[in-house]
Amino acid sequence: MGLQDLPDVVAAHRQHFPNGFFARLGPRFLRRYYRTFLDGPLAVALIVEVSGVPSGYLVGVLDPVQHRRLLLTYHGVALAACGLFGLMRRPTVLTRFVLTRARRYLTALRRSRDRVIESVDGPRIAVLSNVVVAEHARGLGLGTLLVDAFLAQARDVGRDRACLVTVAGPDGAGSFYTKSGWQHTRDATGADGQRLSHFERDLSEMV
Template sequence: MRGAGSAPYRPYAVRFMDPEHLPYVVREHLRLFPDGFFARLGPWFLAAYTRTYLTSPHALAFIAVVKQQPVGYLVGVTDPALHRRHLLRRHGGALLIRALGGLAVRPGLLVHFLRTRAPRYYRKLMRRQQPGPATPATPQTSRDPGAVLAHIAVDESARSLGIGADLIERFAAASAIAGCARVSLVTVEGPGGAGPYYERRGWRCEGGSSTPEGRRLLTFERVLDTPSWPPGRTGRETGDPPLG
């Protein structure tokens, strides 16, 4: 019999993701987010890219399991700039090889890349290489730093258990402990997107954008509370997002 002060029973467990969970995460990512550019590069690239969340000190990766079987996951970063630097320095060469391999066996995707993404990447590279006048360092504002929830997914069979809400709250709590003042995410605009789910739970829409392929996206943001661990569960936190 459970005591008055004991934690509520949950038919699932949430833990930090291990390399052994990567096949499940990649499979689910390809199934649920097949239109993403990284997904279209194939499972070989996507597995290597997802692994960067496990090696970066500026990233978090959670897995949810029921009876030792994975049923959901979340990946995100607590400092996008430092995580990107880690990715390029430690994994950049391997990711480039896998990306080129994915493009080589997908001629249509290669043409698409050259038309939509290559010019943008080239402009960014040229801006970084061009010397400019030295500027004094600017102090951090109240909006810095901010965490980014990259992807969250829960199996259809487990969505009534509140796993998605639990994953989000754990990521938010860990991000607050890491010093983040806010957390943001991007979801698809319109039908199939998770915008209404996040709005009902206090997230604020910060505007829209478009991918190079023309897909409309919405950015949502949430101000983080005082750090606490483990996060508490309230009625506001129940329910799972459609996708994210």
């Protein structure tokens, strides 16, 4: 994925996740959000094309803790400015942010002040953040192609497991991930009250 792909990616995000918090902040915030995946050494940003037409994308991170530190260091001010701009233009979204996310985001900012890289015991986990395949290109295996490429990169850099979250029930992609070898670990209620399904994949099983 490159800068030239961001308009298509933002449009696809707004089409497929219209009720998500990031989409409600508007296209300006989404463009800045997806830019954070383009230059991060611990991020993955992929585009798939059919006959030269962008038909799907995937973004994820190979080390969530370190990626978050780098994101806040190099993109934090710009991302916060775009987010604040979106909130000021949308009072209902601002209210929702204060009620559901403000404390968590402030905690993350405070932690970012500690630039010491800490070793963490336990499995090293990669996170698949978003994957979308355009409706006209479904059934061609593009989703599997994107996810497999992400998992291969995660395995190559020494990740033990990968995880993701999707909407629970028929509106989500749980059946796709189950068929692809992911393990459903739990359901939980997200910040916006939506039921979410959590999945994991053991990368040691990949050949």
